[in-house]
Amino acid sequence: MKLGLLYSRIRKDEKLLLSELRERGHEVVKVDVRKQRFGLSETTADVLDCDLVLDRCLATSRSLYATRFLAAYGVPTINAPETAAVCADKVKNSLALEAAGVPTPATEVAFTKEAAMDAIEAFGYPCVIKPVVGSWGRLMAKIDSETAAEAILEHKATLGHYEHKVFYVQEYVDKPGRDIRVLACDGEPVAAMTRSSDHWLTNAAKGGETADFELDEEARDLVATASDAVGGGLLGVDLMETADGEYTVHEVNHTVEFKALNEASAVDVPAAVVDWLELKAEVADEAVMTA
Amino acid sequence: MTEAECVECGGTVALHDDLEVGEIVDCETCGAELEVVDVSPPVLDRAPELEEDWGE
Numbered sequence: 001m002k003l004g005l006l007y008s009r010i011r012k013d014e015k016l017l018l019s020e021l022r023e024r025g026h027e028v029v030k031v032d033v034r035k036q037r038f039g040l041s042e043t044t045a046d047v048l049d050c051d052l053v054l055d056r057c058l059a060t061s062r063s064l065y066a067t068r069f070l071a072a073y074g075v076p077t078i079n080a081p082e083t084a085a086v087c088a089d090k091v092k093n094s095l096a097l098e099a100a101g102v103p104t105p106a107t108e109v110a111f112t113k114e115a116a117m118d119a120i121e122a123f124g125y126p127c128v129i130k131p132v133v134g135s136w137g138r139l140m141a142k143i144d145s146e147t148a149a150e151a152i153l154e155h156k157a158t159l160g161h162y163e164h165k166v167f168y169v170q171e172y173v174d175k176p177g178r179d180i181r182v183l184a185c186d187g188e189p190v191a192a193m194t195r196s197s198d199h200w201l202t203n204a205a206k207g208g209e210t211a212d213f214e215l216d217e218e219a220r221d222l223v224a225t226a227s228d229a230v231g232g233g234l235l236g237v238d239l240m241e242t243a244d245g246e247y248t249v250h251e252v253n254h255t256v257e258f259k260a261l262n263e264a265s266a267v268d269v270p271a272a273v274v275d276w277l278e279l280k281a282e283v284a285d286e287a288v289m290t291a
Numbered sequence: 292m293t294e295a296e297c298v299e300c301g302g303t304v305a306l307h308d309d310l311e312v313g314e315i316v317d318c319e320t321c322g323a324e325l326e327v328v329d330v331s332p333p334v335l336d337r338a339p340e341l342e343e344d345w346g347e
Contacts, residue, residue: 007313008313008339009313009315009338010311010314011315015309015311018311030311030313058345059344060344135345138343205346256347257347
C-alpha cells in the first residue's frame, strides 16, 4: 500500500511504525504538516494518491484540521476527522461515552469561576479539574480544599487561554494507584498495560510505571463500546478501576502513543497496528472501486 | 554512527544510523533538544518549544 504519514515530530512511536511499514515493502510518504498548505480543493501535501493517510500529528489543532482537509479531498485517514474531533475535546469525549452507556466519571462543565466553584463544592473534596484540550496529564489539578479551588480557578480565569475558562470539573476516582491503557483497532484490543504511580496522575508521560495487563471480558466489552462511541479507529482507551471493583472509562485518545505499551507488552504493537492498517487500506481501495 | 554539529553550542552530536527527518535528538554537551532536518548529510536545528495542544 501507499501510506501517507502526517507528522510534525517523529517520536519513537512513529519510528517503530515506519520501520514495520518499510520492512513489509509499503511505500511511505512522510508529510511534515508544518511545511504544507491546505486549500479548499487541493494541497501541497503529496497524499492525494495514498491508499490511506495515518495522522500522527503531535499538535491536536493540526491533527483536527489536516484530517478534515484530507477527508474533504476524499483521502481516507486514520483516524477520521470526526473521531479526532470527539477525542480531542474532553467535553465531547465524556458526552460520547455517556451517550453510549459507557461508565465514565461524573463530570460538570461551568463557564464562570462562581459556577465552577459550585460544581466543585457539589462534588466535594477531592475532585479534579482538567483542561478541555490537553494531554500527558498537563494542567490537571486534584483539588483538595476550598482554598486550593479558589486559587486554581483564579489562575485559570486570569492567566489562561479562553479554553481554560471552560471549567471541566470531574469526580475524583479513588483508583488503586494505577489506571489501564488499552490500544485498540476498531474496538479490538491489541495490547493493554497498567500505569502505576504513588502520584494521583499515573500517565506514562508523567513517569508512571508500566506493566502488561490481561483484559477481562468486561473490560474488552467496554473498550469496544467506547471505541464505537467515538467513531472507531486506532485508539488509546483509558480505564480506571473503581473502589467497587468496576471499570470507568475516563477518555479515549485519537493519536495514541504506544512505545511504553510496546515495551510493557509481549505483543508486537507496531506489527499489529500495521496488520490493521493493511486491512483498512484494502477496505478503502474496495470502496473506491465500487464508487 | 554519524555525527552532526549542535546549532546551540557547536558541539558534536553522535547520531544513530536509522535517523529520520523530524526526529528529536539531545545534545549531550549542552542539553539542547535538536530536530533532525536532513539525514544525508545529517543537519540539526533547534527543536520547537512544547505547545499547549501537544500530546495524544
